[in-house]
Amino acid sequence: MKLKSKICAAPYLVWMVAFIVAPLLMVIYFAFTDKAGHFTLENLSGLSQYSSVFIRSILLAAIATVICLFLAYPLSFMLSRLRVNKQRIMLMLVMLPMWMNFLLRTYAWMTLLERNGLINSFLGLFGIGPFNMINTQGAVVLGMVYNYLPYMILPLYTIMVKIDNSLIEAAEDLGANLFHKVTKVLIPLSMPGITTGITMVFVPSVSTFIISRMLGGGSNMMIGDLIELQFLGNSYNYNLGSAMSLVLMVVVLLCMSVTNMMDGENKEGGVI
Amino acid sequence: MENTIVALKDIVVDFDGEAVLTGLSLDIHDKEFVTLLGPSGCGKTTTLRVIGGFLEPKSGNVFFDGKDITGMPPYKRQVNTVFQKYALFPHLNVYENVAFGLRLRKVEEKEIKTRVLGMLEMVGLRGFERRDPTTLSGGQQQRVAIARALVNHPRVLLLDEPLGALDLKLRKEMQTELKRIQKNLNITFIYVTHDQEEALTMSDTVVVMNGGDIQQIGTPVDIYNEPKNAFVADFIGESNILSGVMERDFCVEFSGQQFACVDKGFAPRELVDVVVRPEDVQVVPAIQGQLSGVVKSVIFKGVHYEIIVEQAGFEWKIHSTQSQQPGEFIGMNIGPDEIHIMHRMEEAAR
Amino acid sequence: MKKMSFLSKAYMVLIFSFMYVPIAVMAVFSFNESKSRSNFTGFTFDWYINLFRNDMILSALGLSLVIALVASVIATILGTMASIGIHSMHRASRTVIMNISYLPVINPEIITGVSMMLLFVVVKNWMGGKVFGMPTLLIAHITFCVPYVIFNVSPKLRQMDVRMWEAALDLGCTPVQAFFKVVLPEIMPAVFSGFLICLTYSIDDFIISYFTSGTLQTLPIAIYSMTRKKVSPEINALSTIMFVVILSIILFVNAQDSRRQKKSSARRS
Incomplete structure (x- = not known):
C-alpha cells in the first residue's frame, strides 16, 4: 500500500528538481562564469565596488526590523489579552492591509510624503515645513515598516496567546516588577515569535527593490535594485547579477542562522 | 470439537528488524468469544492486524475457513474490525457510516435501509441516524463502530481495545452489551485488550500473550486458577x-x-x-x-x-x-x- | 480580564491609524476632482470611469485572474498528490523534500524570480524562439504556490487517524476507493484552504512575475507601470476598489465561519 502511494509524489519531485533546484544551480553557475561560460571569480570580486549598497541594504533593513519589533511587541501583547471575539476582529484588521498589493500600499506613502503632498501641506497650515521627506533613507525605512509590520505582529501574537495569564501573575506574585515581568518572563517565552518575526521582516526588507525605488528615489539603491538592473535594467549582466543574488542569499541565510541561534531549541513554526 | 474458523501458522512479524511476533500459531474456534490478552507491546494488536489483513507477516500463513488467505487485501476478507478510537468517518452521518460497507457492495437501497436501521436498533441507537458522529458520546460512537462492522454480516469480528477510551462505568455496560451481541449473532469475536478483568468477564477463551508469543490458552477459570507460568499468574490478577x-x-x-x-x-x-x-x-x-x-x-x-x-x-x-x-x-x-x-x-x- | 488601560488603548489606536490612514487618504482622494494630492477640490467619479475604460488595466486583470486560477488548480492537484506521497515516505527523504520545498518560501522573492528567469533564458538559448510569456508565468506561479499546498495538506494528513483508511479497506474499499471516499473528504478543508492561499498569492505576486513574464502584464505589473508615471489618480480608485473587494470577501468568509460555528455548537448542545 505504502509503496504505491509514494508514486503520487513523483510529478512534484520532477517539478521540484526542474523549477526549484535547477534554477538555483543556474544562479551558482552564472555567478562563477563569465559571458563566454568560462570559470571566473571576477563577478564576486567585482562586487566590492558595490559594498556601500550592500551595507546600506543591510543597515536599512535592520533598522526597519528593529522598529517593527518595538512597535509590534506591545501591540501583540495587548491583542493577545483581549477577549476572544475582539481578538478575531483585531487580527482581521492587522491582516487586511497585507491583502492589498504592496505596490499600492507603497504608492500611498509616495503621495503622502511628497514635497507638495498631504503631510507637508498639513504642516504648512501651522507654518512648518515644507520638509524634504520623499527620496530619503528615512522614507525607505518607513516604507519597509509600513509594509512588513503585520509580518512582525502575527508571529508575536500567535506565540503570545499561548502564554497563560497565570504565568505573568505568578511572576507578579513572586515580586517581579513590570521590567522584570517583561525581561524575565514575557521575552523568554515569546522568543520563537520574535525570531520568526525578525526573519519575516528582515528578509523581504533587505531584498526589496520596489520600496527603495518608489520612496528612495535613485540615490538610495539597495541590493534588490542592483540585481534588477543586471537582469531587466540597462546593465544586463546576468553573471554579475547572479553573483549579487548569491551574496544576498548568503546574507539571508546568515540572518536566519543568527535568529535560529537566538531561538535555541524551542523552535516554533512560522505563521504561514 | 468445534471447527476452526481462523488459524494462524508460524506467524513472524518484525518492524525494522525488531521481532514483534516470533512464530505464533493459534487456532480460533467458530462462534467463540476469544480474547487476546497481554501487556502493551506483546503483539496482540499485531496479531489482530494480521488476521484483518492490514499487515502482511514476514513468514507464516493465515487460514480462514481452511483456505489460505495470507496476502489477501483487507477488502476481500470476510472479517470486519472495530477499531481503537472507533475510526468513524467524520464527514458522514451515523446512517451513512453504517451503510458504508453495504454501499460498496452495491446492496439494494431498500435492503440497506432495513439492515442499517435494524443494526442501529440492536445497538440502541435508533433515532440517531442523521447525527454527526463527532457529536456523539464515546459510548455512542462505540456502538456506531460496532454497528458499522456488524451490518456487513462478517463471520469474524475483530475488536481492537474497543473500550479503552471509555470510563469505568460505561466499560462495564459495554462489556455485557458486547457479550449479548455476540451471543445473539452467534459469530466469532476476536477481542484485544490489556485489561485482564475485561478478558475474564467476557471471553470463552483467553489467549495470554507476551513477548510476541502465546503464554497460555484456556477458559477464564483455567487461566486464573491454573496459570501455566509466573508471567500469566502475575498478569492475571495480583500475585x-x-x-x-x-x-x-x-x-x-x-x-x-x-x-x-x-x-x-x-x-x-x-x-x-x-x-x-x-x-x-x-x-x-x-x-x-x-x-x-x-x-x-x-x-x-x-x-x-x-x-x-x-x-x-x-x-x-x-x-x-x-x-x-x-x-x-x-x-x-x-x-x-x-x-x-x-x-x-x-x-x-x- | 481587567479593563484595558487608557495607555494601551491609545497605543492600539495609534498603530492602527498608522496602518489605515494612508489607505483612507487614497480612498478619499480617489474622489478628488483635480489631480492634486493635497487639496480636495471637488467630488467626482471620473477616475473610476477612467479606470474601467483603461484597456491596459482590464486586460491585465483578466490575465491575472486566468493565471491565478490555472496555476492554483494545477498547484493544488500537484501539491495534494505530493503530500500523500511524502506522507508515506521515510523520515529522511521526507525531510529533504520538505526542506527543498521551503526554499521558495524563505528565499527572497527576487532570488526566486531571478533564478527562474535564468533557467528560462538558458532554455531559450538552447531551443531558440519565444520562451517568455504565458507558459513561463504559469510555471513560476505554480512553483511558488505548490509548497503552500503541501504545508497545508501535510499536517492534516498527519493528523488523520490511519485507522480511518484501514476502516475503509476493512469495509470493502479498494485503496483507490478508500482515497476518494474517506481520505479526500477528510483532507478537503486543507486542500481548499491551500487552493485559496495559492489564489491570493498568485494574484498578489509582483516580483516573481516581473522577472518571468516577458512582455505580458499581470495586474501588479500594470500597477507598477502606472506608479512610474508621476501622477495617476486612477491608482487611488483601483486601490479603493481592491480594498473594498478584499474587505467584503473577508467579511463574507468570517460571517460564514461564525455561522458554521454557531450551527455546530447548537447541534452539540
Whole structure:
C-alpha cells in the first residue's frame, strides 16, 4: 500500500528538481562564469565596488526590523489579552492591509510624503515645513515598516496567546516588577515569535527593490535594485547579477542562522 | 470439537528488524468469544492486524475457513474490525457510516435501509441516524463502530481495545452489551485488550500473550486458577511470586519453610516459581503462622485491606477484610490448595 | 480580564491609524476632482470611469485572474498528490523534500524570480524562439504556490487517524476507493484552504512575475507601470476598489465561519 502511494509524489519531485533546484544551480553557475561560460571569480570580486549598497541594504533593513519589533511587541501583547471575539476582529484588521498589493500600499506613502503632498501641506497650515521627506533613507525605512509590520505582529501574537495569564501573575506574585515581568518572563517565552518575526521582516526588507525605488528615489539603491538592473535594467549582466543574488542569499541565510541561534531549541513554526 | 474458523501458522512479524511476533500459531474456534490478552507491546494488536489483513507477516500463513488467505487485501476478507478510537468517518452521518460497507457492495437501497436501521436498533441507537458522529458520546460512537462492522454480516469480528477510551462505568455496560451481541449473532469475536478483568468477564477463551508469543490458552477459570507460568499468574490478577524448590511430590520449600501442596511430577529438587494469590494468605497471630513478618503498610481498597508484610526480605501482598497495625508482628498461613507451582520461566520472558 | 488601560488603548489606536490612514487618504482622494494630492477640490467619479475604460488595466486583470486560477488548480492537484506521497515516505527523504520545498518560501522573492528567469533564458538559448510569456508565468506561479499546498495538506494528513483508511479497506474499499471516499473528504478543508492561499498569492505576486513574464502584464505589473508615471489618480480608485473587494470577501468568509460555528455548537448542545 505504502509503496504505491509514494508514486503520487513523483510529478512534484520532477517539478521540484526542474523549477526549484535547477534554477538555483543556474544562479551558482552564472555567478562563477563569465559571458563566454568560462570559470571566473571576477563577478564576486567585482562586487566590492558595490559594498556601500550592500551595507546600506543591510543597515536599512535592520533598522526597519528593529522598529517593527518595538512597535509590534506591545501591540501583540495587548491583542493577545483581549477577549476572544475582539481578538478575531483585531487580527482581521492587522491582516487586511497585507491583502492589498504592496505596490499600492507603497504608492500611498509616495503621495503622502511628497514635497507638495498631504503631510507637508498639513504642516504648512501651522507654518512648518515644507520638509524634504520623499527620496530619503528615512522614507525607505518607513516604507519597509509600513509594509512588513503585520509580518512582525502575527508571529508575536500567535506565540503570545499561548502564554497563560497565570504565568505573568505568578511572576507578579513572586515580586517581579513590570521590567522584570517583561525581561524575565514575557521575552523568554515569546522568543520563537520574535525570531520568526525578525526573519519575516528582515528578509523581504533587505531584498526589496520596489520600496527603495518608489520612496528612495535613485540615490538610495539597495541590493534588490542592483540585481534588477543586471537582469531587466540597462546593465544586463546576468553573471554579475547572479553573483549579487548569491551574496544576498548568503546574507539571508546568515540572518536566519543568527535568529535560529537566538531561538535555541524551542523552535516554533512560522505563521504561514 | 468445534471447527476452526481462523488459524494462524508460524506467524513472524518484525518492524525494522525488531521481532514483534516470533512464530505464533493459534487456532480460533467458530462462534467463540476469544480474547487476546497481554501487556502493551506483546503483539496482540499485531496479531489482530494480521488476521484483518492490514499487515502482511514476514513468514507464516493465515487460514480462514481452511483456505489460505495470507496476502489477501483487507477488502476481500470476510472479517470486519472495530477499531481503537472507533475510526468513524467524520464527514458522514451515523446512517451513512453504517451503510458504508453495504454501499460498496452495491446492496439494494431498500435492503440497506432495513439492515442499517435494524443494526442501529440492536445497538440502541435508533433515532440517531442523521447525527454527526463527532457529536456523539464515546459510548455512542462505540456502538456506531460496532454497528458499522456488524451490518456487513462478517463471520469474524475483530475488536481492537474497543473500550479503552471509555470510563469505568460505561466499560462495564459495554462489556455485557458486547457479550449479548455476540451471543445473539452467534459469530466469532476476536477481542484485544490489556485489561485482564475485561478478558475474564467476557471471553470463552483467553489467549495470554507476551513477548510476541502465546503464554497460555484456556477458559477464564483455567487461566486464573491454573496459570501455566509466573508471567500469566502475575498478569492475571495480583500475585505473590516466589522462587522455591520442589522437595518431592506434594511438598515445596520457599521462604525458608516447607509447605504441603497439591502439585506433583516435577524433577526432584527442581527450582520452581511459587504463586500465591493475595486473598489466599490467611492472617493469624504470629506464633500460629507458618510464616511471620512485620506489617509495613495497610491501605483500604474498598472491599478489602491491602496489607504489605515483610518477611525475610520479601514483601507479601495480602488482601484481608481485617485491618492490621503497621509495625505489628503477624503470622501467615497458606493452605495446600492455594499454592500454585510452575516451572521456572526463562529469564528472557520475564 | 481587567479593563484595558487608557495607555494601551491609545497605543492600539495609534498603530492602527498608522496602518489605515494612508489607505483612507487614497480612498478619499480617489474622489478628488483635480489631480492634486493635497487639496480636495471637488467630488467626482471620473477616475473610476477612467479606470474601467483603461484597456491596459482590464486586460491585465483578466490575465491575472486566468493565471491565478490555472496555476492554483494545477498547484493544488500537484501539491495534494505530493503530500500523500511524502506522507508515506521515510523520515529522511521526507525531510529533504520538505526542506527543498521551503526554499521558495524563505528565499527572497527576487532570488526566486531571478533564478527562474535564468533557467528560462538558458532554455531559450538552447531551443531558440519565444520562451517568455504565458507558459513561463504559469510555471513560476505554480512553483511558488505548490509548497503552500503541501504545508497545508501535510499536517492534516498527519493528523488523520490511519485507522480511518484501514476502516475503509476493512469495509470493502479498494485503496483507490478508500482515497476518494474517506481520505479526500477528510483532507478537503486543507486542500481548499491551500487552493485559496495559492489564489491570493498568485494574484498578489509582483516580483516573481516581473522577472518571468516577458512582455505580458499581470495586474501588479500594470500597477507598477502606472506608479512610474508621476501622477495617476486612477491608482487611488483601483486601490479603493481592491480594498473594498478584499474587505467584503473577508467579511463574507468570517460571517460564514461564525455561522458554521454557531450551527455546530447548537447541534452539540
